[in-house]
Amino acid sequence: MSETFLINILIMLVLAVILGEIFHRIKLPSLVGHLLAGVIIGPSVLNIVQPSESFSIVIDLAVFFLMFLAGLELRPEEIIKAGKKSFFLSVISFVIPFVAGTLVSDLLGFSLITSFFVGLTLAITAIPVSAVILMEFGLLKSRLGNTVMTAGVIDDILSLIVLAIIIQLSHNGIEELDYGEVGFSIFKIIAFLLGIFAFDLVIRKKGKWLPNKIKSVSEKLKTREVGFALLLISGFGLSIIAEKVGLHFVIGTFFAGLIVYKQIIGNDNFDKVNVVFSAITFGLFSPIFFAFIGTEFHIQSIINELPLFILLLAVAIAGKLSGGFIGGRIAGFSKSESMAIGHLVNARGMVELVIASIGLELGIIDLPLFSVIVAVGFATTIIAPIMARVSLKRSRVLRDDTNMT
Numbered sequence: 178m179s180e181t182f183l184i185n186i187l188i189m190l191v192l193a194v195i196l197g198e199i200f201h202r203i204k205l206p207s208l209v210g211h212l213l214a215g216v217i218i219g220p221s222v223l224n225i226v227q228p229s230e231s232f233s234i235v236i237d238l239a240v241f242f243l244m245f246l247a248g249l250e251l252r253p254e255e256i257i258k259a260g261k262k263s264f265f266l267s268v269i270s271f272v273i274p275f276v277a278g279t280l281v282s283d284l285l286g287f288s289l290i291t292s293f294f295v296g297l298t299l300a301i302t303a304i305p306v307s308a309v310i311l312m313e314f315g316l317l318k319s320r321l322g323n324t325v326m327t328a329g330v331i332d333d334i335l336s337l338i339v340l341a342i343i344i345q346l347s348h349n350g351i352e353e354l355d356y357g358e359v360g361f362s363i364f365k366i367i368a369f370l371l372g373i374f375a376f377d378l379v380i381r382k383k384g385k386w387l388p389n390k391i392k393s394v395s396e397k398l399k400t401r402e403v404g405f406a407l408l409l410i411s412g413f414g415l416s417i418i419a420e421k422v423g424l425h426f427v428i429g430t431f432f433a434g435l436i437v438y439k440q441i442i443g444n445d446n447f448d449k450v451n452v453v454f455s456a457i458t459f460g461l462f463s464p465i466f467f468a469f470i471g472t473e474f475h476i477q478s479i480i481n482e483l484p485l486f487i488l489l490l491a492v493a494i495a496g497k498l499s500g501g502f503i504g505g506r507i508a509g510f511s512k513s514e515s516m517a518i519g520h521l522v523n524a525r526g527m528v529e530l531v532i533a534s535i536g537l538e539l540g541i542i543d544l545p546l547f548s549v550i551v552a553v554g555f556a557t558t559i560i561a562p563i564m565a566r567v568s569l570k571r572s573r574v575l576r577d578d579t580n581m582t
Contacts, residue, residue: 185226186235186465188218189472193464206306206558211464212551215471228472239466240531242458244427245412247304247333248434249451263324266504267331270522273503274496275300275339281492285485287546290347294541297343298529298550299493301336303558304329306524310562314569324508325521332522334370337428340532341366347541365422373432405453408437427531470530470551473537478548486549493553494560497523513572517565524561525554 196210196217218225279296287295307329316322342363412433419429437450479486498519505515533550536542542550 179231182231185232188226189214189465189468190461192218193468197464205562206310208306208463208467209555209558211467212471212474212555214464215468216474216476217471218468219472219474221474221476226472228469232469235462236466236469236534239462239469240427240534241412241416241430242454242462243466243531244430245434246454246458248431249437249454250304250308250434262508263327264331265507266324266501266518266522267328267335269504269507270302270328270497270500270519271300271332271335273500274493277492277496278489281488285488290343291541291546293339293343293346294536295489295546295550297336297339298525298533298536299489299496299553300332300339301525301529301532302329302332302497302522303525303529304333306558306561307521310521310524310565314566316569321510321514321518324505324510325518328504328522333431336532337431338366340535341428343541344535344539347539369419369422369428369432373436376436405450408450408454411437427535467530470534473534473544473547474551474555475544475548478545479552482545482549485546486552489549490553490556493525493557494523497557511572513568517568517572520561520565520568523557523564525557529554 192214193211196214197207198210200210200213201207215226217223220227275296277296278299279292282292282295283289304326307325311319311322311325345361412430415433416426416429419432420426437447498516501519501522502512502515505518506512508515510518530551533542533547533554537544537547
């Protein structure tokens with residue numbers, strides 16, 4: 178490991194942490210500060226750090242920890258129990274921007290696979306961003322908050338499924354669609370998901386057998402933090418399985434985190450693991466990952482592609498607003514509340530950037546389009562909390578004297 182590499186990591190981490198703290202204090206997501214840090218030290222401004230292959234291992238580890246932690250925050254039971262109203266909200270708010278983004282990209286002359294991928298990046302809802310916004314408003318446990326979060330869970334699953342299909346299609350050529358391969362991809366995804374949910378069902382039916390077994394084993398192991406190591410092993414293992422069946426490792430990582438929850442490893446073990454994963458992810462990997470994404474953002478590319486950026490940003494916002502509004506009205510919310518839901522599901526962030534980086538790595542999108550997608554995610558992440566606050570105040574769900582904390 179070269180001295181230059183360590184210096185670059187140090188610069189990225191220091192500036193990302195500083196700007197993340199500043200943005201948090203002005204009531205904006207910290208990840209925006211992390212992105213901006215990368216833009217500042219990257220080729221667009223100071224040109225101190227240039228993206229290179231030397232970062233690949235660190236970035237892959239960052240993606241692993243980010244997606245594993247995202248899975249840890251969810252539970253299969255929550256997805257199974259998702260009500261019809263949240264399901265409709267999720268599907269509508271996903272399908273409208275996905276179809277709109279795909280059609281617009283196709284009309285602009287992009288290949289079909291690239292158009293699908295652009296549509297996917299515009300359809301994503303960032304659960305972590307939505308959760309932070311709802312917590313800052315004190316609405317996470319409200320009916321509106323539960324609806325948005327449940328819809329976000331389903332959106333994440335849809336995003337991962339569509340991503341897996343697009344990856345499979347890209348392997349067969351950009352223009353040639355092998356419907357047999359698509360069907361086989363869907364079969365593998367369904368089998369993978371059924372395996373996850375079947376495991377969850379068995380655990381819930383068996384009650385305390387597995388937690389007791391894990392506790393018995395862990396009490397016999399004297400190695401420090403062995404539980405954390407075992408979870409890493411299971412995460413890497415399921416990620417490898419996902420790769421072996423033709424899926425991207427990020428899908429296996431997400432579901433590895435998804436099947437680890439309190440009922441399986443016990444409350445004490447879960448809390449310890451969650452604290453460790455959260456500290457490592459948000460203290461190290463998340464700032465570095467988003468800063469690295471920022472270094473790959475080229476302002477000149479946006480200037481050269483300004484009409485495309487404006488068009489995709491408009492499609493992203495309009496698609497999510499209309500989908501969220503329609504879904505919110507179906508769920509029984511008022512017009513102002515439904516508009517707030519539209520703004521909340523419009524927030525993008527971690528998942529979009531992870532998926533965009535995968536598309537760039539696989540050659541599905543090029544660097545200028547990648548930069549446009551990052552810029553769209555950057556803009557919508559800033560817009561979402563501001564406009565959601567306005568709509569919530571109009572609906573009187575958020576009191577006028579409420580302050581974001």
